Amino acid sequence: MTRTRSPLYFALRRFADNKAAVVSALILGVILLMAIFAPLITPTGYADQAYLTEGLAFPSAQHWMGVDDLGRDFFTRIVYGARVSLSIGFSAALFAVLIGIPLGAIAGFYGGWADWFVMRLIELFSVVPPLLAAMLLGALTNGGFFTIVLIASLFGWVQVCLLVRAQVKAFREKEFVRAAQALGASPGYIIRRHLIPNSISPIIVGFVLAIPLAMMLEASLSFLGIGVPPPVPSWGQMINVGMNFMYFYWHLAVFPTLALAVTVLATTLLGDGLRDALDPTMKGR
Amino acid sequence: MLRYIIGRLLSILLTFFVVSVIVFLMMHSVPGGPFDGNDMPVSDAVKAKLNASLGLDKPLYEQYLRYMWGVLHFDFGVPFQSPGETVTELLARAWPPSLILGGSGVLIGAPLGILMGMAAAMRRNTWFDYVVSAFSTLGLTIPVFVISMMLIMVFSVWLNWLPAGGWEKPYSWILPITAYAAVPMATYARYTRSAMLDVMNKPFVTVLRAKGLSERRIIFQHVLRNAALPLVTVFLPMFIGTATGSIFVEAMFRVPGLGAYFVSSITLRDYPLEMSLILMITMMFCVAYLISDIVYALLNPRIRFGGKS
Amino acid sequence: MTAPVLELRNLSKTFQLPRKGGWFAGYIDHHAVRDVSLTLPRNTILGLVGESGSGKSTTGLMTMRLMEPTSGRILIDGADISALTPAALKPYRRQMQIVFQDSYSALDPMMTLARIVAEPLHIHGIGTPDDQTEQALAMLDRVGLHRSYGQRYPHELSGGQRQRVAIARALILRPKVLVADEPTSALDVSVKAQIINLLLDLQQEMGLSILFISHDLSVVRSLTDRVAVMFNGRIVETAATETIFSDARHPYTQGLLSAIPVLNPRDRRPRRFLTAEEIERGIPRLPGAGTSPALVQVAPDHLVEAVAG
Numbered sequence: 001m002t003r004t005r006s007p008l009y010f011a012l013r014r015f016a017d018n019k020a021a022v023v024s025a026l027i028l029g030v031i032l033l034m035a036i037f038a039p040l041i042t043p044t045g046y047a048d049q050a051y052l053t054e055g056l057a058f059p060s061a062q063h064w065m066g067v068d069d070l071g072r073d074f075f076t077r078i079v080y081g082a083r084v085s086l087s088i089g090f091s092a093a094l095f096a097v098l099i100g101i102p103l104g105a106i107a108g109f110y111g112g113w114a115d116w117f118v119m120r121l122i123e124l125f126s127v128v129p130p131l132l133a134a135m136l137l138g139a140l141t142n143g144g145f146f147t148i149v150l151i152a153s154l155f156g157w158v159q160v161c162l163l164v165r166a167q168v169k170a171f172r173e174k175e176f177v178r179a180a181q182a183l184g185a186s187p188g189y190i191i192r193r194h195l196i197p198n199s200i201s202p203i204i205v206g207f208v209l210a211i212p213l214a215m216m217l218e219a220s221l222s223f224l225g226i227g228v229p230p231p232v233p234s235w236g237q238m239i240n241v242g243m244n245f246m247y248f249y250w251h252l253a254v255f256p257t258l259a260l261a262v263t264v265l266a267t268t269l270l271g272d273g274l275r276d277a278l279d280p281t282m283k284g285r
Numbered sequence: 286m287l288r289y290i291i292g293r294l295l296s297i298l299l300t301f302f303v304v305s306v307i308v309f310l311m312m313h314s315v316p317g318g319p320f321d322g323n324d325m326p327v328s329d330a331v332k333a334k335l336n337a338s339l340g341l342d343k344p345l346y347e348q349y350l351r352y353m354w355g356v357l358h359f360d361f362g363v364p365f366q367s368p369g370e371t372v373t374e375l376l377a378r379a380w381p382p383s384l385i386l387g388g389s390g391v392l393i394g395a396p397l398g399i400l401m402g403m404a405a406a407m408r409r410n411t412w413f414d415y416v417v418s419a420f421s422t423l424g425l426t427i428p429v430f431v432i433s434m435m436l437i438m439v440f441s442v443w444l445n446w447l448p449a450g451g452w453e454k455p456y457s458w459i460l461p462i463t464a465y466a467a468v469p470m471a472t473y474a475r476y477t478r479s480a481m482l483d484v485m486n487k488p489f490v491t492v493l494r495a496k497g498l499s500e501r502r503i504i505f506q507h508v509l510r511n512a513a514l515p516l517v518t519v520f521l522p523m524f525i526g527t528a529t530g531s532i533f534v535e536a537m538f539r540v541p542g543l544g545a546y547f548v549s550s551i552t553l554r555d556y557p558l559e560m561s562l563i564l565m566i567t568m569m570f571c572v573a574y575l576i577s578d579i580v581y582a583l584l585n586p587r588i589r590f591g592g593k594s
Numbered sequence: 595m596t597a598p599v600l601e602l603r604n605l606s607k608t609f610q611l612p613r614k615g616g617w618f619a620g621y622i623d624h625h626a627v628r629d630v631s632l633t634l635p636r637n638t639i640l641g642l643v644g645e646s647g648s649g650k651s652t653t654g655l656m657t658m659r660l661m662e663p664t665s666g667r668i669l670i671d672g673a674d675i676s677a678l679t680p681a682a683l684k685p686y687r688r689q690m691q692i693v694f695q696d697s698y699s700a701l702d703p704m705m706t707l708a709r710i711v712a713e714p715l716h717i718h719g720i721g722t723p724d725d726q727t728e729q730a731l732a733m734l735d736r737v738g739l740h741r742s743y744g745q746r747y748p749h750e751l752s753g754g755q756r757q758r759v760a761i762a763r764a765l766i767l768r769p770k771v772l773v774a775d776e777p778t779s780a781l782d783v784s785v786k787a788q789i790i791n792l793l794l795d796l797q798q799e800m801g802l803s804i805l806f807i808s809h810d811l812s813v814v815r816s817l818t819d820r821v822a823v824m825f826n827g828r829i830v831e832t833a834a835t836e837t838i839f840s841d842a843r844h845p846y847t848q849g850l851l852s853a854i855p856v857l858n859p860r861d862r863r864p865r866r867f868l869t870a871e872e873i874e875r876g877i878p879r880l881p882g883a884g885t886s887p888a889l890v891q892v893a894p895d896h897l898v899e900a901v902a903g
Contacts (some may be wrong), residue, residue: 006371007704080329083313087434120299123296123300123574126568126569126570126574127301127304127574128563132562132563133563135548136563147761155718157417166530171559174699175694175695175696176700176702178655178694179692179694179700179760179763180713181718182685183687183714183718184684186680194704196440197704197705198704212426216426216678219431220533223428232779236430239431253434257431257434257435257438260427260428260431261423261427264427265422265427268422268425280303
């Protein structure tokens with residue numbers, strides 16, 4: 001007998017064929033491991049001004065990315081910056097999915113007034129630029145980790161919701177849903193057991209694509225000084241500081257810029273690859 | 286058709302109303318008015334008088350109504366940070382640099398992006414296609430201030446060809462406009478490429494090839510016309526969307542435009558300026574979406590106008 | 595005589611379609627099903643035939659309460675289920691099940707076959723999860739799929755195999771009534787025969803009564819005991835299967851019969867294609883009938899729609 005293969009198996013095979021996506025996944029994996037095991041691979045804590053005498057030193061064998069203006073090892077700061085960036089990205093994406101799935105499922109399944117209401121809600125979030133709203137909220141609450149996660153998930157759920165809604169809408173008319181109704185299954189049961197499992201592809205894609213958006217939001221807010229408060233290192237904040245030194249001490253601007261660019265790019269390419277693999281009909285969008 | 290437009294208009298108005306109420310409430314829900322800062326010690330009596338003169342002692346709904354009434358007459362109030370002029374005057378002063386920046390950025394970036402996307406779609410899976418794809422992904426994912434940073438590092442710090450900031454001389458506009466053009470260019474390159482590939486994979490194009498039509502004629506007479514629809518509809522929202530990015534470009538290159546005021550209005554709790562900036566951008570988005578929807582409906586004969594199914 | 599296991603009394607369905615011309619034009623009533631009455635005696639197979647759009651599938655869906663009838667009643671074993679709440683209806687759901695035409699969309703692509711077939715037991719809370727799986731595997735075996743298929747997914751099966759799974763799912767609750775909505779229309783001829791035989795076997799073994807909806811008269815002839823012909827939302831003729839094929843009275847039934855492809859060219863009769871108007875004009879005129887078309891008995895157990903004339 002041949003081995004049985006679930007639909008997800010084929011998606012995985014398609015994903016493995018996409019070189020850019022696989023490389024992105026590997027890079028992201030390395031960054032993730034560095035962020036998790038940050039204390040093990042860095043010489044000092046992120047706020048330790050252990051090298052005051054070497055302030056602003058260029059990269060060397062001892063300080064891979066040099067020392068910053070306050071005498072802190074810059075590699076340490078970059079690695080801990082990944083922690084901030086990734087944890088905000090992942091938690092915001094998680095909340096976005098938690099808001100987006102039920103709203104999308106309800107709008108797609110019930111249609112009518114429920115759909116109208118959810119669509120107006122989405123319209124509300126699409127006419128307000130997230131960055132402006134984030135700046136306003138950030139300023140009102142003086143920033144901080146949770147505010148940023150809140151804002152990012154508040155604007156990140158829209159994409160997940162639309163994807164889930166479209167999928168549920170397409171599957172609601174399928175005959176296996178009719179069959180379940182003929183068996184006396186409740187709407188809640190049908191949504192839970194049939195419609196959400198069949199929306200797993202858009203949910204995964206929505207989750208992964210919400211991560212870079214949240215990371216960008218965090219970096220932008222921190223860059224403006226209303227994000228994660230110092231001394232906790234954030235790449236956006238470090239780029240802001242680095243700008244003041246860029247004519248003479250290039251490393252303070254270049255490393256956080258590269259770190260942010262590489263991480264956001266890798267996550268986006270990973271999300272694009274997953275989307276192409278999970279739903280071949282959406283390719284290239 | 287009329288029914289569709291009126292429906293969209295009503296829903297956009299509702300959205301705008303809700304946004305304005307939420308923003309208004311948020312601005313007022315925070316503890317602390319403009320005169321609570323430590324850097325500006327004011328006695329309680331003076332504070333009460335100031336608040337009264339600015340209408341801050343009235344009930345909230347009345348403040349909201351008064352404010353919105355003014356907005357309808359282009360009266361956005363007086364900015365706290367520079368009481369000598371009205372918000373309208375201040376904005377009029379700050380508009381030109383932002384408009385030059387944004388306008389030329391989009392006008393340069395969008396056509397370039399369309400050309401790149403077309404070329405990439407026609408040379409699918411060649412090195413050129415890969416370069417365009419990589420470039421457009423970069424432009425769409427990396428924050429504008431990172432792009433600005435890279436431009437400054439390369440062209441100002443290392444090559445020393447162009448100034449890193451300022452607005453006085455036209456050649457100091459080159460870098461900010463380039464940074465600004467990156468986003469529309471990347472957006473359009475990506476959209477054009479995928480829209481064209483979508484159309485090129487349709488059966489009717491295969492039929493045209495089978496008919497013996499030259500690839501050129503297929504592309505220019507048939508594919509482009511069908512691919513244009515999504516491109517038209519993203520234009521306006523994207524145009525407004527770049528306005529958000531302007532905050533960073535202007536901050537990075539020290540351009541005296543709207544962005545600078547937006548940042549200061551937030552840090553200084555300047556309600557009137559902050560409100561008017563958010564409302565203006567929201568309003569522009571609303572109009573942009575409305576126009577896009579209508580254009581889409583006009584161009585696409587297949588669209589269904591609601592109705593009971 | 596015992597009560598029929600399924601009875602439909604004066605079932606009607608009216609859809610409201612928006613009239614062209616804007617908001618105040620109102621709606622047009624579209625009568626998809628009008629005043630349909632049917633009885634399905636225990637242990638028999640009733641064929642419901644008609645062209646697409648004749649309302650036969652709508653009737654099937656209303657029978658299952660998957661669509662709410664505008665008026666009329668549905669009786670299972672004499673019990674009126676047409677107004678029950680979903681909760682009160684649930685026990686009756688065990689007594690009637692449905693098999694659809696499109697076996698591909700009838701099975702959840704994310705579930706294994708064992709889970710699909712066990713789902714009815716799960717929904718009705720019958721047995722432990724292990725029991726449910728065991729029963730599902732036994733049922734798969736019964737419909738001709740080896741137990742090892744339990745771990746497979748729908749996309750790994752052929753159309754005929756998927757339809758077997760759908761039948762297994764419908765019958766695992768041992769219902770009294772099965773609504774088969776064109777279950778063989780999407781299948782190859784050889785597979786079609788296998789599915790028909792399977793349905794016949796199961797019908798005898800389980801004492802099933804089947805409402806068999808189809809436009810395929812050759813299948814209907816080999817499977818059913820009685821036939822009801824639907825046209826334009828109405829029943830226009832009912833009789834025992836052999837009577838319909840030998841002595842059709844209604845012009846629409848005659849038209850349907852002449853459309854059956856005949857293999858031997860020498861036996862071919864001239865086909866008669868009738869327009870809807872011709873059919874309405876050709877309604878039999880009988881002395882005893884009323885002024886508007888209604889079913890009239892023309893022979894024992896043979897009803898035909900007729901008008902006075």
